[in-house]
Amino acid sequence: MNSKVLEFTVGLFILAGIAALGYLALGVGNMGTLSGGETYRVSARFDNIGGLAVKAPVTLAGVKIGRVSRIVVDPELFRAEVTMEIDAAYDNLPLDSGASILTSGLLGAQYIELDPGGDIEFLKDGSRIDITQSAVVLEHLISQFFFSQNKE
C-alpha cells in the first residue's frame, strides 16, 4: 500500500480513537457539568443523613447547584457534618437558608435541598447552615405509625 495512504488511515484511526475518548468524557460522562468551575464550601450538621452519599446533588428549587463533597461525624456532638460545594454563580443565598435531606422518587437516591431564607447577609466559603432537617428513615416512620395506632 502507498505509504501516504497508510499514514493517512493510521492518523484517521488515532483521531477517531481520541474523539471516542473525548465523547465518552463529555457526552456520556459528567465531565461537562459542574466541574472546573469555581465553587465555594458550605457545611451543615444533621442528626441523621440516611443514605446520603458523597457526590450527591445539592439543589435549589429543584435545580442542581452543587454537590456533597465530604461527610464526617463530629466526634463531640455525635452529629453528621456534611460539606457541600456550591457553584460560585449562586453566591447570593441568604445566611439563614435551610438544608434538608430529601429522596428523589420513592426509592431514589438522596440529595440536599436548600431552602432560601430572608437574611440580608449571604452564605460564603466556610459558612455553616444552622437550620437543617434530617433524612426520613423509613423504619422510624413505620415504628411511629405503629405506636400512634396503638394509642387509639
Added chain:
Amino acid sequence: MNAIRQLGRAGIRVSTGLGAASIFLVRILEQSWIVFRRPGLLVAQIYSVGVQTVLIIVLAGLFVGMVLGLQGYNTLVDFGAETSLGLVVAKFLTRELAPVLTALLFTGRAGSALTAEIGLMKATEQLAALEMMAVNPVQRVVAPRFIAGVISMPLLAAMFSVVGVYGGYLIGVKLLGVDAGVFWSSMQQGVDFYDDIVNGFIKSVVFGVCVTWIAVYEGYASAPNAAGISRATTATVVTGSLAVLGLDYVLTSLMFGG
C-alpha cells in the same frame, strides 16, 4: 512418586516460561526507543494491528449495545425503571464490556496474526538473517508491534463504548420508545468520569499490554516449524483470553471492590 515428579516438571516449565516472558518484556521495553527514531515502523504496525481491527470492533460494539438495550429494557420495565436504561447501557459498556470484549476480539483478530507472523519469520530464518546483518530482531520486528498493540487497544475500546452506547440508543429510544432526553440525561448524571471512564481506560491499557505481550512472546518463542506456529497461535488465543478474563476480575475488585 511419578505423579509428584510430573507436578514438579509442570511447575518448573510454568515458572521458566513466565521468567523467559518477563525477560523478553524487559528486552522489548529496552528497545522501544526505536519507535521514536523510526516512526514509520510503528505506523505500519498500527495499521495492521489497529486500523484493520476497527471494523470487527464497531460491528461487535453495535450488536452488544443493541442487546444491552433490549435486555436492559425488558428487565427494567418490570420495575418501572426504564428511564435508567441509558445509565445501565453506558455503565456496563464503559466499565466492563468494552475493555473485556475488545481485548478478546483483539486477541483473536490481531494477537493471533502477530504470533503467526513472528513465528513464521522465525521458522523461515528471517529473524536469524536480521541478526546476521547486525539488526536486533527484537528492536526491528517485535518492539514496533508491541507498542502498536498497546496504543491501539485503548482507542479500540473507546470506539467500542461509543458505538455500543449508540446501539443501545437505537434500540431503547428508536425502537422501544424510551424518551431520548431521559436516556441521555440519566446517562450523564450517573456515569462518573473517574469511576467509570478513567477506570475503563486503565483496564483497556492493561489488557493491551498483556495481550500484545503474550502474542509477541508466543511467536518469538515458538518452535520453528509448521506445528510449532500452529501451537503458538492457539496458545496466544487461549492464554490471552484467559489472562484478560482473570485480570479483569483482579482489576475490577481493585477498582470497585471497596
